[in-house]
Amino acid sequence: MEENLDIKKEKKVSFSPYDIFVGHLIEKICLAIIHWGTYLILFTPLIISTKFFFPFVSPKSIYFMALAEIIFAAYVFLAISFPKYRPRFNSLLLALILFLSVSVVSSILGVNLSESFWSKYERMGGLLTWFHLFIFFIVASSVFQKKDWLRIFGISIAVAVSVNIVNILTIKGIGPLVSRGFEARGGSTIGNSSFLGSHLIFNVFLALYLFLIKTKKIKIFLGLIFVFLTIALYFSTARAATISFAVGIILLFYLKLICLEKGKLRIAGILLLIVSSIGGLVIILSSVQEGNIIQKVMIDKFSLGDRARTLVWQTGWNGIKERPWLGWGPENFNIVFTKNFDSRIFLSEIYGGDIWYDRAHNIVVDTLATTGIIGFTFYLGIFVSAFYILWKRRLSGQVDFLTAGLFSAILFAYFLQNLTVFDMISSYMMFFLILGFIGSIASQGSADSKEKSVSLKIWALPIVLVLFAFSFFYFVIQPVRANNYLIGAFGSSDYKSRIDLYKKSLETSPLGRFQVAETAAYRDAMKYSQREIAEQVPSEVQKAEFEFISQALEKNIKDAPLLFSSYLALGKVYNLYGRIDPSKFERAEQVLEKAVEISPGNQQAYWVLAQTKLFQGKFEEAILLAEKAVDLEPRVERSNIILIQIAAIVRDMTGNNDLLIKEINKVLQFNPAWATDVQMVLEQQVQ
Numbered sequence: 119m120e121e122n123l124d125i126k127k128e129k130k131v132s133f134s135p136y137d138i139f140v141g142h143l144i145e146k147i148c149l150a151i152i153h154w155g156t157y158l159i160l161f162t163p164l165i166i167s168t169k170f171f172f173p174f175v176s177p178k179s180i181y182f183m184a185l186a187e188i189i190f191a192a193y194v195f196l197a198i199s200f201p202k203y204r205p206r207f208n209s210l211l212l213a214l215i216l217f218l219s220v221s222v223v224s225s226i227l228g229v230n231l232s233e234s235f236w237s238k239y240e241r242m243g244g245l246l247t248w249f250h251l252f253i254f255f256i257v258a259s260s261v262f263q264k265k266d267w268l269r270i271f272g273i274s275i276a277v278a279v280s281v282n283i284v285n286i287l288t289i290k291g292i293g294p295l296v297s298r299g300f301e302a303r304g305g306s307t308i309g310n311s312s313f314l315g316s317h318l319i320f321n322v323f324l325a326l327y328l329f330l331i332k333t334k335k336i337k338i339f340l341g342l343i344f345v346f347l348t349i350a351l352y353f354s355t356a357r358a359a360t361i362s363f364a365v366g367i368i369l370l371f372y373l374k375l376i377c378l379e380k381g382k383l384r385i386a387g388i389l390l391l392i393v394s395s396i397g398g399l400v401i402i403l404s405s406v407q408e409g410n411i412i413q414k415v416m417i418d419k420f421s422l423g424d425r426a427r428t429l430v431w432q433t434g435w436n437g438i439k440e441r442p443w444l445g446w447g448p449e450n451f452n453i454v455f456t457k458n459f460d461s462r463i464f465l466s467e468i469y470g471g472d473i474w475y476d477r478a479h480n481i482v483v484d485t486l487a488t489t490g491i492i493g494f495t496f497y498l499g500i501f502v503s504a505f506y507i508l509w510k511r512r513l514s515g516q517v518d519f520l521t522a523g524l525f526s527a528i529l530f531a532y533f534l535q536n537l538t539v540f541d542m543i544s545s546y547m548m549f550f551l552i553l554g555f556i557g558s559i560a561s562q563g564s565a566d567s568k569e570k571s572v573s574l575k576i577w578a579l580p581i582v583l584v585l586f587a588f589s590f591f592y593f594v595i596q597p598v599r600a601n602n603y604l605i606g607a608f609g610s611s612d613y614k615s616r617i618d619l620y621k622k623s624l625e626t627s628p629l630g631r632f633q634v635a636e637t638a639a640y641r642d643a644m645k646y647s648q649r650e651i652a653e654q655v656p657s658e659v660q661k662a663e664f665e666f667i668s669q670a671l672e673k674n675i676k677d678a679p680l681l682f683s684s685y686l687a688l689g690k691v692y693n694l695y696g697r698i699d700p701s702k703f704e705r706a707e708q709v710l711e712k713a714v715e716i717s718p719g720n721q722q723a724y725w726v727l728a729q730t731k732l733f734q735g736k737f738e739e740a741i742l743l744a745e746k747a748v749d750l751e752p753r754v755e756r757s758n759i760i761l762i763q764i765a766a767i768v769r770d771m772t773g774n775n776d777l778l779i780k781e782i783n784k785v786l787q788f789n790p791a792w793a794t795d796v797q798m799v800l801e802q803q804v805q
Contacts, residue, residue: 141199148196152261155189159254160274160551163281163317163544164307168298170601171239171630171637174309179242179543183250184594190253191586193261198578205260208560209503210553214252217489217496221245221448224489228447230632230678237449238630239601241476242543244449246593251550258550259557267555271324274551275343278321281306282350285314304355308544315356316545319363319535320552322347323528330520358535366531368394373523377512402537426469427479427538433458434483438490445490452476454487456682459719461750464757473722474683481536501529504553507560517559528552600627604634608641613659616642617666624670632678635670639687643667646694657698664695668702675709682720685713689726696733706730721747725760737768741777755792758785762796766803 159182167177197204205211225234225245237244262270285306287293295301305314325347329340351360372394375387437446437454446454455475463469478484485494505526512522532549541549600623607619620638624631642663646652652660668691674684692706710727717723724747731740744761751757765781768774786793 145196145200148192149261151192152189152196152257153266155185155192156258156262156270157273159185159189159547160270160277162547163277164284166300166307166309169605171604174300174303174305174307175242175542176239176597176601179247180594180597182254182543182547183247184590186250186254187586187590187594189257191582193253193257195575195579195582197260198575198582203260205256206561208557209506210500210557210560211259213496213499213503214255214553217493217500218245218248218252220444220493220496221248221489224444224493225447227444228450228488229453229680230447230450232628232677233449233632234447236627236629236631238633240630240633241449243541243546247543247546248448251546254547255550255554255557258554259561262554262558267558268328270551271328274548275321275325275328275347278318278325278347279343281308281314281317282347282354285350285354308542310542311355312358312539313542313544315351315354315359316532316535316539316541317548318347318351318354318356319359319366319531320528320545320548322351322363323366323524323531327520327524330524356535356539358538362531362535365398365534366527369530370523370527373526374519377519377523426463426472426475429460429463429469430455430475430478431480431483433460434478434480434487438483438486441490443490443492445486445488445493448488449476451478451484451487452683453678453680456717456720457680459717461719461721461754464721464751464754477540479538479540481533481540484540500553501533504529504556507556511559511562516562521559525552525556596627597629600624600629607638613663617662620666620670632674632681632684635667635674636683636687639667639671639691643691643694652697661695661698664691664698664702667691668695675712680716682713682717682723685709685716686722686726689713689723689730693726693730693733696730700733703730703733707734719750721750721754721757724750725757728760728764732764732767735771737772740764741768741781752788755789755795758788758792759795759799761785762799763803766800770803 162178162182165178165181166173170177170180193203221234222245225231228234233244235245237247284293284295288295288301288306291301295303295307300309303309305311308314308317322344325340325344329337329344332340348363351363354360369391372387372391375383376391378384378387433455434451436458437451452475463473478487482494485497489497508517508522508526511517512519529552532545532552603619603623603626607616607623610616610619620634623634646655646660668688671684671688671691674681675688678684689706689710692702692709696703696706707727707730710723710730713720713723714727724743728740728743728747731737731743741761741764744757744764747757748754748761761781762778762785765778769778782796785796
């Protein structure tokens with residue numbers, strides 16, 4: 119009996135020369151696809167295209183997802199046939215699975231599942247992107263060895279150098295971005311200086327890592343690259359990334375002291391780390407409190423964001439208290455922001471003038487608001503598990519101090535800078551690349567990591583290819599097609615063609631569909647608010663556009679009942695539509711009253727609803743709404759000027775000049791400096 123078992127076992131692992139040859143060939147092909155696909159992924163920060171809506175964002179994300187799917191398809195077939203490439207279970211893999219699982223549950227139970235999964239062209243940060251980042255991690259952590267990682271890091275650094283050379287050329291007024299008219303954006307090919315800093319922070323550390331481990335032959339070259347990237351980071355105006363990098367270097371120094379054998383230096387390192395941690399925590403907590411001297415220094419001296427973010431963080435905190443455990447769902451911070459809108463944010467001289475936020479600009483607030491306490495706990499678990507792996511391997515002697523210390527510093531610096539900024543695909547990609555490296559460290563020394571057995575599953579190839587084709591078509595090709603239709607609509611001068619292209623875009627892919635409808639409203643419907651344009655376009659043409667856009671926005675608010683931006687856009691569209699079809703004013707009133715209910719602190723809804731009341735002849739209600747907008751924050755000049763405009767219209771319609779005089783006196787008594795603007799409003803009204 120035992121002999122028969124031995125024979126069966128021997129047959130299981132025996133292969134013909136043909137099997138060995140085919141297996142070796144397939145392994146080489148799959149590995150080549152994975153390696154070259156990964157190298158190409160590292161070029162994501164360089165991808166821009168004016169043929170895409172948000173040319174610095176969506177093409178990068180779609181490019182990354184396309185390559186991630188290609189390498190994952192190759193990996194799946196490789197892992198099926200070659201056990202040594204299969205994922206090794208470890209705490210980091212568990213942490214990522216748990217966080218993604220909670221994010222899925224949060225999305226399902228949240229307020230806008232479609233947005234949570236697909237996101238929008240401007241951000242591309244939904245579950246779809248996270249799933250692609252996760253499969254990128256699986257491949258990277260399961261396939262690459264040390265020599266592969268050194269090559270990958272080298273390519274990543276080369277890309278960072280290229281991005282910053284383009285940035286220097288752009289600043290000097292030359293280069294590809296200048297020729298395309300993008301020189302005013304900043305941030306090189308990444309499109310924003312903060313996002314550029316987020317990408318740089320990883321690569322400066324990686325340059326330092328390679329400099330410290332490489333031989334003398336290329337040490338000088340790597341040293342020059344490190345210096346160049348460090349200088350580039352400093353002059354990038356990404357202050358959060360610059361300071362976080364400096365803190366990361368200090369942390370690395372403290373860790374080095376702690377790891378020394380000499381007792382006094384080790385104690386000094388521990389004490390310095392404790393004191394610095396307490397001091398840093400005090401600074402962070404103080405910086406989020408309005409009027410605090412530390413906040414003033416952080417914003418004014420170090421340019422770490424703006425004062426508006428303290429208001430945004432407060433609205434986020436209010437949202438967290440409403441849904442503490444699982445949050446509002448990924449990509450739904452905009453709903454939290456508008457629901458808890460702080461009227462002071464319209465004070466542009468204090469808070470900068472930006473009144474729309476779909477990110478908290480703080481990873482703690484953002485994650486708590488969108489995935490709740492449970493999601494944030496597992497998000498922190500990603501970092502904790504990474505640190506655990508690094509230092510466990512360090513204590514067992516499997517990695518050196520430099521690897522454990524420097525990659526801990528990278529993760530810490532990355533988290534720290536995200537207290538004032540947020541991620542885009544360029545930094546997400548680098549974050550998961552580092553996690554993949556740490557995951558590969560966790561797989562070293564596994565019992566079966568050197569398993570040489572092979573069991574070719576040719577039957578699996580068509581299954582993998584079919585699943586890949588479905589995924590690639592639905593998640594890559596269709597979004598590209600939808601984008602092309604959208605760009606075509608933007609460039610079309612024929613209204614029928616434009617409407618048809620918008621419809622095709624909405625029908626082709628759910629990506630950014632809420633944003634598409636709102637964009638159509640502001641790009642196309644709002645132009646008719648200019649009387650000279652409205653008079654030149656036939657009413658049937660206007661009606662066709664209003665009808666399509668209003669129905670698209672109606673679908674938005676049906677599918678996302680708390681999406682204030684769509685209510686506001688729809689109310690504005692119906693106000694314009696009402697000039698052709700007065701029956702639309704009633705629906706405008708309903709929509710805008712709901713907008714006020716959703717975001718009671720937001721002056722915009724009161725302004726537009728007051729306009730609706732004017733069109734309906736409800737003058738007293740219009741005045742009351744305009745006064746309510748002023749009462750929300752009397753220091754906002756725009757609210758006061760709108761009140762004067764409405765009072766002037768009411769005077770012209772009813773002859774009630776006393777009301778206008780009363781409102782003018784009230785406004786000028788509050789702030790005499792507004793007299794010139796008030797006079798301009800009155801002169802325009804006379805005209």
